[in-house]
Amino acid sequence: MIADRVRKFFVIGFVIVFFSYLFGPLLLMSVSAFNSSAFPRVSPFECFTVEWFAVLAQDATLMEGLRNSLFIGFGVVLIAVPMGLAGALMLTQVNPRVRPWYYTVVISPILIPGVVLGISTLVFWDRLGTMFGASYDSIFYDGIFLTIVGQSTFIAAYAMLVFISRLQRFDTAQEEAALDLGATNVQAFRKVLLPFLKPAIGSAAVLAFLASFENYNTTVFTIVSESTLTTVLASKVRYGINPSISALAVVIVVLTLVGAVFYEILQRREAAAAKASEAVARGETATRAQQAALYADPAVIIALLVFIAGFGTVYFAGTLGVDECKVAVKEEKQRLARERTKMRQSLEMFKGAAPGVQTAPATTAPKVRAKGTEGYENVFAPSNLEETVDSDSPAQQKQQEQPEEKVESPGKSQFQNIFDPANLQQQSGSGGTN
Amino acid sequence: MSADVELNDVWIKFGDFVAARDVNITIEGGEFFSFLGPSGCGKTTLLRAVSGFLEPSQGTIKIGGQNMAGIGPNKRPTALIFQNLALFPLMAVWENIAFALEVRGMGKAARRKKADELLELIALPGQGDKLVHELSGGQKQRVAIARALAAEPEVLLLDEPLSALDLKLRQHMRTELRAIQQRVGITFIYITHDQGEALTMSDQVAVMREGIIEQVGDGNNIYDHPATSFVASFVGENNLFRGRITGIDGDYAMVDTNVGPLKARMTKTNGEVPLKFNDDAFVFVRPESLKFANGVNYENTVRARIAHQEFEGHFWQVYLDVAQAEKRISMSLVNDGQELGHETGSEVTLGFTPDLAVALPEGPLAAGE
Ligand SMILES: Nc1ncnc2c1ncn2[C@@H]1O[C@H](COP(=O)(O)OP(=O)(O)OP(=O)(O)O)[C@@H](O)[C@H]1O
Numbered sequence A: 001m002i003a004d005r006v007r008k009f010f011v012i013g014f015v016i017v018f019f020s021y022l023f024g025p026l027l028l029m030s031v032s033a034f035n036s037s038a039f040p041r042v043s044p045f046e047c048f049t050v051e052w053f054a055v056l057a058q059d060a061t062l063m064e065g066l067r068n069s070l071f072i073g074f075g076v077v078l079i080a081v082p083m084g085l086a087g088a089l090m091l092t093q094v095n096p097r098v099r100p101w102y103y104t105v106v107i108s109p110i111l112i113p114g115v116v117l118g119i120s121t122l123v124f125w126d127r128l129g130t131m132f133g134a135s136y137d138s139i140f141y142d143g144i145f146l147t148i149v150g151q152s153t154f155i156a157a158y159a160m161l162v163f164i165s166r167l168q169r170f171d172t173a174q175e176e177a178a179l180d181l182g183a184t185n186v187q188a189f190r191k192v193l194l195p196f197l198k199p200a201i202g203s204a205a206v207l208a209f210l211a212s213f214e215n216y217n218t219t220v221f222t223i224v225s226e227s228t229l230t231t232v233l234a235s236k237v238r239y240g241i242n243p244s245i246s247a248l249a250v251v252i253v254v255l256t257l258v259g260a261v262f263y264e265i266l267q268r269r270e271a272a273a274a275k276a277s278e279a280v281a282r283g284e285t286a287t288r289a290q291q292a293a294l295y296a297d298p299a300v301i302i303a304l305l306v307f308i309a310g311f312g313t314v315y316f317a318g319t320l321g322v323d324e325c326k327v328a329v330k331e332e333k334q335r336l337a338r339e340r341t342k343m344r345q346s347l348e349m350f351k352g353a354a355p356g357v358q359t360a361p362a363t364t365a366p367k368v369r370a371k372g373t374e375g376y377e378n379v380f381a382p383s384n385l386e387e388t389v390d391s392d393s394p395a396q397q398k399q400q401e402q403p404e405e406k407v408e409s410p411g412k413s414q415f416q417n418i419f420d421p422a423n424l425q426q427q428s429g430s431g432g433t434n
Numbered sequence B: 001m002s003a004d005v006e007l008n009d010v011w012i013k014f015g016d017f018v019a020a021r022d023v024n025i026t027i028e029g030g031e032f033f034s035f036l037g038p039s040g041c042g043k044t045t046l047l048r049a050v051s052g053f054l055e056p057s058q059g060t061i062k063i064g065g066q067n068m069a070g071i072g073p074n075k076r077p078t079a080l081i082f083q084n085l086a087l088f089p090l091m092a093v094w095e096n097i098a099f100a101l102e103v104r105g106m107g108k109a110a111r112r113k114k115a116d117e118l119l120e121l122i123a124l125p126g127q128g129d130k131l132v133h134e135l136s137g138g139q140k141q142r143v144a145i146a147r148a149l150a151a152e153p154e155v156l157l158l159d160e161p162l163s164a165l166d167l168k169l170r171q172h173m174r175t176e177l178r179a180i181q182q183r184v185g186i187t188f189i190y191i192t193h194d195q196g197e198a199l200t201m202s203d204q205v206a207v208m209r210e211g212i213i214e215q216v217g218d219g220n221n222i223y224d225h226p227a228t229s230f231v232a233s234f235v236g237e238n239n240l241f242r243g244r245i246t247g248i249d250g251d252y253a254m255v256d257t258n259v260g261p262l263k264a265r266m267t268k269t270n271g272e273v274p275l276k277f278n279d280d281a282f283v284f285v286r287p288e289s290l291k292f293a294n295g296v297n298y299e300n301t302v303r304a305r306i307a308h309q310e311f312e313g314h315f316w317q318v319y320l321d322v323a324q325a326e327k328r329i330s331m332s333l334v335n336d337g338q339e340l341g342h343e344t345g346s347e348v349t350l351g352f353t354p355d356l357a358v359a360l361p362e363g364p365l366a367a368g369e
């Protein structure tokens, strides 16, 4: 009895831990996309806002990277899918004794680190360009082209795996039957094998696109002077981020979810159709209940509810009281800052001599933070503290007001400069003590 | 149009394994020719060589007098009905049937019309728009036949097309196949390991064992005049007595067997009897050839004890133990309304004439004999 309960407890505990591990980061990131705070974070949650989506849309470099990523993705699909198909077909044709060797060779791009593929692609095409005496604006040095080619080397191998698993289920007698009935090899391929491979072509295309879209290791070398979404994101993380990145994550998550739901619906529809036609073959008629089952799937319903709830919240929050909230937050911050300044001034007056000042803020700061008051982190960033200590109050005042103005207008691009790398490090340092 | 098919000295090897060994067969145009043999004896392999999916390692295959070496399956005047049918699952029934026409570039309306005609022929009118998986096993079988016929082959090759069907449907399809063959008048080469099927449908039967053609002949010939011990034991039921030749008398052999001396007819090959004095020999007697002696003076007699008897309606099946014989023997007696006249356990004398027994050189037997 007790053992049962203990086991149940551990199972539930494990499930919770597992799912938080899986979805926790995504969830936090998604929430931070709606926080007006200038740094992507969940707590303190200042104001609900959708402005970061606007920031995202206005971010020219990011959009340029996104466009390139999409273009490269399609390019990779066009190259890698036929290549993977050819590789898989070849595997069925080669002598069984050579087959393991062939397989190892064509699969090896997956095992080779992406970095190596990137560098080798770059070097190879550079050599080739030099050989032909091509100029630097020729295709041999075009980042987009090189990235498509470089990514295709290993994505084609992924696509090939998809095709191989489908081909394993192909009854080769069908191809022979086609030939026997007078079809040429091309006709047998087009009319019999290709229709059979159609679902695999779809899967391989999606897989290839996604693999290309999220690739960084190879791309960072082959992209040369251009940019893709991943390289832009990487450089952003290096030079300071804001929640528009979270907003991008939300967009991607939502698109993925929509895609998954659509795929699920399609699958179910196909399965239901197959079942219905089988039923017809047995002389039954397709019942309404069978069709209703399609829409009653819990996963689909949950996903739909999440969408509706999500968009509803965004809509209402977007129309109601964002500005009021921000004003309130700003006023609260200013009030706190003023209080603190006053407190410090009185402390300074009280203590009088300089040696004592060094320790004073350090003792007060944790207390204030411990109360969980909002909007403190920026103000209490170590750099702020140092300056406060070293300089006089006017400079200190200025320093404190700066971040608050930024909060007010996350849409302005000059904002990003505030998060220079040094700042970021200090932020995380102070967060760690929380 | 029908064409004759000729296999001359055909050998087929897979590495060291020999799947067909020196096969020599001539099949007349318009004939219903069957290959009969146990599983794995090389029937499918031979058929694939005829349809062009593999080249013989040695020897020639001629169709309509033309050597087929180097001619691919899509250029041969043959159509093959696969052992597993190999219908196209993603196409409708009529598209399956019209596939051969489609690859020839025939227009859609004409194809549909031809497919509908063939659907009539196979007694599936109006079923053209179904998908293959919506058909029953027997219907699929018929669609496969129609698909092959649509190619208008001169030779139709059928690889155990009825093996997946239940007994009733199989019998029905047998008559139907035979009727179709007579209607279209083309050469049928039919593979089966069901001897009933081979004997009832075929003009000629070739019995195969381990890549070797043991005997070619019509059903009667194969059944009554087996050329080898394998054919005798594989085709139909047969009782076997082992022995040694003590004398030859024209077409008859005296054999000293473990149940006593027996006299049996020999099957001549090329006008020669296959046995001589002191050869090891088998004597085969069919169950329906054995009779209770009941005082009649038979040239061959065997003492036996009735072990078991079954009433099968139109005949009696009686199983008997013979001293010195390693296997129980069986006899079947036509039910003529009379009592059998012998109790289980009683000692009886069985008799048969030399013409109803066959003496053959000792050799391989069918599995289970
Ligand atoms: N491609 C191949 N490679 C090697 N051996 C093969 C090949 N195809 C067939 N064989 C062998 O040749 C022999 C004959 O095979 P085949 O398929 O012709 O038998 P079958 O008479 O049609 O049997 P069944 O009645 O079971 O269909 C078998 O022993 C088989 O293992």
Ligand SMILES: [Mg+2]
Pocket: B043, B044, B045, B083, B159
């Ligand atoms: Mg076979």
